[in-house]
Amino acid sequence: MPAHYRGRLAPSPTGFLHAGHAATFLTVALRASAAGGTLILRNDDLDGARCKPEFTHATLEDLRWLGIHWQEGPDTGGPHAPYSQSERLSSYRAAFEELRTSGWIYPCKCSRKEIASALSAPHPGDEEPVYAGTCRPKIPTVFEHSLPATNWRFRIPEHETLRFNDLLQGPQQCVAGRDFGDFLIWRKDGFPSYQLASCVDDSLMQVSEIVRGADLITSTFRQILLWRAMKAAEPAFYHCHLVTDANGKRLAKRDDALSLRSLRAAGWSPCDVASAITEGRLSSLSTPPRP
């Protein structure tokens, strides 16, 4: 890992950012600046059906409005360009080949629904049941790439207890095969899964600490296995508490009321939004500010 702190913001341009994203992204930015480090903006736009350039544009604008500045990104460039995942397919293909030739992955014909959602990070409600192992070979096997187009799955070490120390949430552990199963790496339409793309980018961009929502802790375990398989160093982790609405429900991009655009249009300043988030009083933003 580089001695220099490198953090990343990794928004998916599938909608407008809301107060929940702001909470995570402000934490990312604060930790990078407290460490005197570099902040990278990575545009997670692999899912062509859900990602739209106008959302990328709006995301960058909203992040700037919040007062967040990054040193590397799709707009600023940098030593690890390109910073949009849709332009980084050759790096993902190289990682796929490495995993294939070392027997970590196998072709799979199952789970249409999971395949459809594999391009995005699995947030609560999107997690798939543990894979039943229908296509899993009995022993690790190197499969030819010349097979007809197929989906590929990563072979997890069943029953192994995996651990990491989260810088906010403390020691974390889970059991492979019980808490998650063999997961998708590559889709037959030629796209990598979020798990592979995110790991490859964090590694190539030399991210030293990943700050993201606590709903991605299970994905962190999957990614730890991928870094191990690719013989890459794993970064440090800081999983933020999730921001919920007045009913305790996680905020979603479709909840327009708490989108940063709506809050800004209602007259709230970035400072008001940041303090309402850190003080846990999001409901105070539901009525317009006093003039």
Ligand code: GLU
């Ligand atoms: N683009 C992913 C998301 O918005 C990022 C997940 C991550 O931070 O790795 O959920």
